[in-house]
Amino acid sequence: MSRIDETHDPKRRSWVASANGHPDFPIQNLPLGVFSPPGGAPRAGAAIGDRILDLLALLAAGLLGGEAARAVEATADGTLNGLLALGAGPRRALRTQLSALLAEGSAARGRAEPCLHAAADCALHLPARIGDYTDFYVGIHHATNVGRVFRPDNPLLPNYKHVPIGYHGRASSVVPSGTPVRRPNGQRKLPSEAGPSFGPSRNLDYELELGIWIGPGNALGEPIPVGAAAEHVAGFCLLNDWSARDIQAWEYQPLGPFLAKSFASTISPWVITPEALAPFRTAQPPRPAGDPAPLPYLWDAADQGEGALDLELEVLLATPGLREQGLPPHRLALSSARHMYWTVAQMVAHHSSNGCNLRPGDLLGSGTISAPDPEGCGSLLETTRGWTEPLRLASGEERRALEDGDEVVLLARARRAGFAGIGFGACRGTVLPARGG
Structure with a gap:
């Protein structure tokens, strides 16, 4: 089963102001999905407050490494199937790095902020191709x-x-x-x-x-x-x-x-x-x-x-x-x-x-x-x-x-x-x- 770690700390707050106290998507959640920004193609994202973090943009900005980067690379086809197939290790590594990047005081805020989209402006899709x-x-x-x-x-x-x-x-x-x-x-x-x-x-x-x-x-x-x-x-x-x-x-x-x-x-x-x-x-x-x-x-x-x-x-x-x-x-x-x-x-x-x-x-x-x-x-x-x-x-x-x-x-x-x-x-x-x- 999944373990409790620093990503669950209730005191952790995000520089994404809408995440703090959000009923669904505080920094302790970070769910994964597939969205399209205005005029863009479907891509993987993570929900944080009333924003969506573009994971491929984050990868292109050099803000992800190791197993977390591998997890995002597996979404290049616009679905989460490849990421889901990798299992808990890369998924957990991605969560850990996203939590650190989005936390108050993160030195990467200036590079990560352009990767955010207003959720209200985006279209949400099925997160994966459902075979069965x-x-x-x-x-x-x-x-x-x-x-x-x-x-x-x-x-x-x-x-x-x-x-x-x-x-x-x-x-x-x-x-x-x-x-x-x-x-x-x-x-x-x-x-x-x-x-x-x-x-x-x-x-x-x-x-x-x-x-x-x-x-x-x-x-x-x-x-x-x-x-x-x-x-x-x-x-x-x-x-x-x-x-x-x-x-x-x-x-x-x-x-x-x-x-x-x-x-x-x-x-x-x-x-x-x-x-x-x-x-x-x-x-x-x-x-x-x-x-x-x-x-x-x-x-x-x-x-x-x-x-x-x-x-x-x-x-x-x-x-x-x-x-x-x-x-x-x-x-x-x-x-x-x-x-x-x-x-x-x-x-x-x-x-x-x-x-x-x-x-x-x-x-x-x-x-x-x-x-x-x-x-x-x-x-x-x-x-x-x-x-x-x-x-x-x-x-x-x-x-x-x-x-x-x-x-x-x-x-x-x-x-x-x-x-x-x-x-x-x-x-x-x-x-x-x-x-x-």
Whole structure:
């Protein structure tokens, strides 16, 4: 696991004034991403306050050396894939050198300052070419809530507590925060209808998830041991895995999610590194009495001791009515990454246990993370108890499902006494009308 060092010092301040006290991007975070400055091509950057530091410009200015320079050189193609592939050593060296360069009193300020861009003037892109995307289902409260809607007497299927459930999603439709999401058309059928019809989804939903970026991969046929899985994780993001529930209900048997999920998944654009999250590691919550112990290939004592993340997760909804009346977004949910039944290492180990080869830039989704209380539901399907209890908003609007013009915003924050808090940046998307709808 990542270690605590001088880069986490809460007393460290930056000469980038907006970083000091920034809710997401203080100098203790330094997430990595891909951006385009005005009139420029996509390139690697690091977020610091309300600025983006151009890493290739920093390299050209001779301000990076050794493994840190190697890390930035690997981004020459305009993606982070090469950097992610290098693993923790170069990534940690880059963090250390960036922290020193950006700290108050840095002798390099005069040479580094021209490498900064105002974030508001830049376009943010996907940080990596996503070769494969796999969505898990490790939020046990979500799984239980959804199960109660469809199977009141048996909400959790018998395999849930034995195996990290997942399915292979569609990488081509993963989009960065701010990209509008088109309501999908598809086949749907209500129980009262004699047959299916084709048209816009009537039960469009969001899903609050944690995204996991894969760094170094594994050779085909060579599983990743759970005790080594953390070495293959390069960072984290937020993930909204939009879901057309009515389309899914009709199509998912017998092979699982298909067009109801593949139309769009939105991620926050910054890769929050394992090093930045080191202070917020925590023990995996103990399993309830009577739950089965994980099989040996999924069990590692060190992972159980610090393999969970203490992250506060929040979902906000901005509707046309709220915006027109000047009202703030409505909080849909407040949850925590501690409600994941399986750790990230267990997900990686299970994914590769059959010899499946993971590659740098692959993306894993945690599955919807709900809290045990009604205020922490990670989807509208749960919040409205299967569409039967609509939300009432301060604008006078009601919502059973998402409507055109609605914007969903996911947020994540990490806090711990004695350390500077950090955030992930927003993961936002606005629903556009369906084609022909």
